[in-house]
Amino acid sequence: MIYSIKNKVRNLSHENKIINHFYLFANRVKIVSLSFLSDGIFAKMKYRENTGRRLRLENPLxxxxxxxxxxxxxRDPLLTICSDKYKVxxxxxxxxxxxxxxxxxGVYDKADEIDFNKLPEKAFIKTNHGSAINVLFDRNKPFDIKKFTKKFNVAxxxxxxxxxxxxxxxxxxxxIIVEKVLEDGENNSLIDYRFLCFDGVVKLIFIDIETAAVDGTHNPYAKxxxxxKDFNYLDIKVGREQFDKSTITKPENFDKxxxxxxxxxxxxxFCRVDLYNxxxxxxxxxxxFYPGGATQIIEPEEWEKKLGDWIDIFKEK
Incomplete structure (x- = not known):
């Protein structure tokens, strides 16, 4: 019941700025209020809330x-280094x-430190410590520096x-990191190649399109x-809607x-390595390391178990 209601509210928040404002505020309040919970209890609550399913931590499959x-x-320290979009x-x-x-x-400690007059015509701006906090700066389009500064300083x-x-x-x-804008020569829309790696071996690839909106922010309707590994299409749905497979082809240097x-x-x-070509x-x-916060439903369900079989959580390095 809670899972169904949350999904409806989340979908509405993508379409209405006012609802989105209150949804994000309520989410922040919830996060703070639950911060006292142990990781184990929080995990089971979060998983049920987002999937409607029970999480088995004692015997994960x-x-x-x-x-x-x-x-x-x-608690491998290398996880922190590789999750930091600057130190990685x-x-x-x-x-x-x-x-x-x-x-x-450039890299900055505060949004106020960025001198936009010294940036190139286009730049992609993101934080190094989270997810989906990013924006496109384009000198030829309106850019609200005050709004940007407030949003990123809060982040x-x-x-x-x-x-x-x-x-x-x-x-x-x-x-805050400022980088060169990567654009596809044909439609200015990047294709994300996301390699699912198990003990250093690629087993599956997620190919995501339309992951960023025109202003560089996160697009909730990405596909x-x-x-x-051989670029054969698999009829598996993971967290997002599928797209017409005839619209993309295997890159020439895919093996590389x-x-x-x-x-x-x-x-x-396990980790997912994201590359562009x-x-x-x-x-x-x-x-x-934990795509979708480990709450994305995989369909058909047998693939959830198959991917689980590829992770050896007790293997010693």
Whole structure:
């Protein structure tokens, strides 16, 4: 019942700014009020609230259940480094892949520090310590600096760990990053190649489109298809609606993308490595350890168990 109501309210918040304002406010109040709960109790409440299902932490079997187990039990310091969208750049360089890093124009402790007069015509601005806090700066379009400053300074004060108990975000020092805008030459819309890696081996790929709105903010209506390692389409739905598979083709250097994803994912029992491919040039996006907060429903259901089987939570490194 709660799951159904929350889904309806969340969908309405995407369509109405007033409802969205109150939804975000209520969510912040809820997060603070639940901060005293243990990770285990919070996990079971969060999972049921978002999926309508019971979370089994004592004997995790499915993909999401094992991700929640890792959330609570895996305290590898490298998780924090690789979740930090600024410090992860050093990790990428250490892996010998510095050439796939996007150009960075600056990094700031406060939104007020950014001198927009010194930025190029276009720039992509995001925080390093959370999710979906980003915007596109375009000198040729209206840009409300006051509104931006207020929004990002508020975001810098928030600890994303409390949102979904992802420990890897807990100790990140908040910053704002300004980067070069990556655009597809044909339609200015990036294709996100998201490699699901299990003990350093790519098993599946999420291909997401329309992940950003025209202003660079998060698009809640992004679409996703799922492919195997050989770029064969799989009729699996994970968290997002599917799109017409005939609209994309396998990149020429797809094998090189797999090579890079596997190199970056080597130390982890599971992670998702996000890459872009523009005219053959591969760019690093980010590394994610708990996609969708480990609450995205996988259909058909047997794939939830199959992905879970690929995660060995007790394997010693």
């Amino acid at each position: 499915t993909f999401n259940e094992k991700l929640w187990w890792l959330k609570i039990n895996n 750049r050093d990790y990428v360089r250490e892996c010998g892949l510095g050439h796939i890093l996007n150009t960075m124009y 810098l004060k928030q600890n994303y760990y409390l949102q979904s108990r992802e420990w890897n975000y807990k100790n990140i020092e908040p910053k 996703r298809n799922v492919y195997d 993308m797999i090579e890079y994803a596997q190199k970056l994912s080597e130390p982890f029992p 523009l005219d053959g040039q591969i760019y690093f996006g980010e590394i994610t």
